[in-house]
């Protein structure tokens with residue numbers, strides 16, 4: 001299993017707009033890495049580059065040192081990098097179980113093997129009671145957990161989660177945090193967590209990168225990020241409270 005996914009001086013330009021400028025970050029296996037930043041900072045673009053949905057205009061995406069920056073998304077997925085989207089992107093007309101099953105079949109497993117693997121995954125995540133529900137009718141928060149299950153069916157070395165806690169209550173976000181730690185501890189995946197819920201990122205991640213206007217302005221432990229003037233400044237007028245705290 002690959003040990004490190006990294007961006008090395010990655011830039012992305014959209015018709016003159018520089019969405020990412022010389023971004024360098026590292027996602028190690030078995031750890032939770034956070035990526036935060038105000039609206040439009042470039043977080044989703046960063047995930048898109050790391051997963052082959054967006055080609056970098058400059059720089060490299062490295063999987064254990066091998067440049068995968070130009071590969072199409074399906075090849076990046078085959079290399080062991082899975083993601084979820086801000087919108088769940090489940091097959092609405094299929095059941096939860098079928099949503100996972102088709103991923104297994106897509107990997108070349110037989111229907112029976114895939115069904116067994118889907119059962120085990122739903123059980124591991126703790127959502128077996130949802131198995132026969134149509135994915136299209138699920139509440140937002142259940143949809144997120146199913147999307148994580150579907151991504152884990154790929155047995156990825158790295159899992160990139162794009163705003164998985166959006167719309168969740170504090171209790172649901174705590175459950176998600178526990179699930180993410182089980183993923184790094186038991187599956188040994190490296191996780192990149194992109195979130196607007198800064199509290200969740202601070203309490204869940206080992207290391208955090210902060211993007212502002214397409215550039216990494218700070219990185220470090222949750223304690224270091226909390227204490228950073230630069231981060232506080234970037235969040236002024238958004239999530240900062242009156243004293244300029246980011247929480």
Ligand SMILES: Nc1ncnc2c1ncn2[C@@H]1O[C@H](COP(=O)(O)OP(=O)(O)OP(=O)(O)O)[C@@H](O)[C@H]1O
Nearest residue numbers: 014017018019037038039040041042043044045046
């Ligand atoms: N396909 C695109 N074409 C043109 N501009 C784009 C495209 N995708 C993103 N952008 C722009 O790039 C910048 C970064 O966008 P991005 O969605 O990566 O930010 P974000 O940090 O994920 O934002 P949010 O927190 O609001 O989801 C924004 O100015 C956005 O408008």
